[in-house]
Amino acid sequence: MLNLVPLLLANGIVFGAIYGINAVGFSILYNSTNIINFTQGEFVMLGGMLTYALYEQAHLPLWLAALGAIAATTAIGLLVERLAIRPLWRRQAKDWTYVFMLFAVATVLPNLVMLLISRDAHTLPAFGGAATLKLGSVTFTSQAVWVLALTLVIAVALHGFYNHTLLGKAMKASAVNARAAAWMGIPVERMVALSFALAALLGALGGIVFTPLTSTQFNAGVSFTLKGFGAAIIGGLGNITGAIVGGLMLGILEALSTAFISSLYGDAVTYAILFVILLVRPTGFFRPLVELREQEI
């Protein structure tokens, strides 16, 4: 069994990277709004399902279908903010109202997908064809390489965005102190909308690279929401680098526990891990480290 560990780790890292991308979406939104996004997993699902719809049903080439899915999901994210969140924000609704509302949205979206696209599970062809990458005793499929490359690109891009562009700094400022940011001329409501768009975009990206690895279905959202949340918590909610690391850790934990504890109960084991973490260390493991190093959110 132990000789399988490198393979399990590799698998865990690949899936973990996707959880990490999703977790970044959680953290971005939490930073801007202090809201925990119950629809984050639905964005992941939409990324996969919309790509399927455009590719298999509308017969677009894969790359175009993927771009279309990203654009559409981002638009849906903005729509959710505009229709469901902003009215609550404007009347200064209490915390639990947002949770309930996002749960409602997380019901509407998958059911629309089920009715309009398909209720079955679907997969997508791998992106790089059959090429593989060998690292030691482990072979990474081209899809896995895509996932890891994408994660790296996202991490670098976000770092650049938040630390080297005025818009990124303005978003950070809105999250830190919305009233002072407004006094600077920063349109805080629009920053919130932008956060939703970014979270949706990241979710969709995660979903698109995830689907060729296994499959996706209209009701896959809840699983992604819980795992994304778990990863974000491990890394310290709100900490972007932490989110990616948290995702990797969750992926590895999941791979190891599936092999050594039980493969029968699948996600239940991962959720149990999440439960334990939330009880033992809800602030996560990484915030202090990163706070000392950089001023990233």
Next chain:
Amino acid sequence: MSHWATPVGLVVLTGAVIALPLLGSLFVVTVMILAGLFTIVAIGLNLLVGYAGKISFGHNAFMALGAYGTGILTTRFEWSPVLALVAAAAGTGLVALSVGAPILRLRGHYLAMVTLALGQIVIIVSTRWTEVTGGLTGVPGVPDFTVLGFAFDTKVKMYYLVWGVTLALFLLSFRLIDSRFGRALRALGAHEAAAEALGVPVVRCRVQVFVLSAVYAAIAGSLYAHFLNYVNGTFFDLPVMIQLMAMLVVGGIGTRWGPIVGAVPLMWVSQSLGRYADYSLLIFGLLYGGALLFLPRGMCGALASWVERQRR
């Protein structure tokens, strides 16, 4: 709502409950059985969410636990249904106790996620732990509910059983709301730290209401098992939770009559869709989101506000 409304309302409700099978078709009776079961869960959930201010997205799991408890005890161990119901409810209560104590100190969002995760764990395990729960096959052959030889073997009898229990639990909830316990709940729902400073035993109260709401759900689950003569975990998955949330929000969270006012009409909606049954959850989601946007206090809350405005 004013205090004379309550006894009048209860009398009217009881009368309606008694009269219904005499006036309605078997379909109506069946829908009302389901409505009654959901009302039971909704009443308990309302105490937790509306009064104590704690969120739970996993109460569907407590229904499942009650159902499986009853199902397994009555089929495999041939317990009497009454004993099985009590055992299942108590067992679920114990589960709620052990889980509730650590998680209820978490903040709103976190609590929502944790309860969602726990609920999912229960459902997933129930459909895969074949030795105990029968896995995807479930537990068939659950006998009709029987008390001292009297079997509730027809839909109409089942209807009276379910609504008898519903009314009893409904009355119980009123007594609780008006008791010191109810006031303590409201205090901790409004502001936990302040309540604690005032001497409210916050930790004990919130665990108690959590366990109580779990027991309500388990009772409903047990009766559901007898109604269908069958238990399967997939019946209690997330869609049930969504329906419950929608019923609570539309009826009015934190209002006395909210659970019934929400559960009965919405159950009718979901059962009357016929060909459009697939649209059920979509409609629930839209109703529930719409209520949060336009009718945040639910129908009962809106009515109460309207009455107050007329009085001025």
Next chain:
Amino acid sequence: MLVAENLTVSYGHIDALKGVSLRVERGEFVGVIGPNGAGKTSLLLALSGAVPAQTGRILLDGEDLTAVPQHLRVGRGMAIVPEGREVFGPLSVMENLELGAYHRRAAPRAEVRADLEMVLDLFPILRARTRQLAATLSGGEQQMLAIGRALMSRPRLLLLDEPSLGLAPVVTQEIFRTLGRLHAQGLTCLLVEQDAALALATTSRSYVFRTGLVVAEGGSAELRQSPLVEEIYLGGEGTTSC
């Protein structure tokens, strides 16, 4: 330049401002003094758009700002140095200053750079700490940063909310000297201050607030002798307990 007519601000059932009117002419340095809870901060919050005014109008150079949303007011020429500084803690000094010029982001980079240099010349301490996180600055340095950040927006009118709060006298003096210099260069200022003596010494004309109303107005020098202000002076000086 600034005209406020009949402003009322209520928070629920509490009226913080009850129909206040005042004006600030171009180039003036006007003060608002009064005890705690007099509504001084609410005045600035209403002027800067952070809270809505239930009644009244706000005119800046004839332009009606009353309905203009908070984030658009700086674009009309009104900048605020908030009570408690409210700098962006996890961001650096440089980033705070850059964000002060956010509404001018379409302007030529050279102009913004020039203003940055101007601010750093004004507050040399900040120049040494551009990369430091704002949260790690001392109270006085944060106050300077907050003023510098407001100046980066090239305001026509600068609102200051209790800049001396929590600062050592030496630091306060330096900051007020700088404010004096800015005023001499033509900046119009409206200063809200707990420290009545300091405010009356720095400004040419002042308003005295009490429980949401203007109870006195006039030249600062004259007000310093008035018995009303003595009462506030004695009651308000140094007693900044909550």
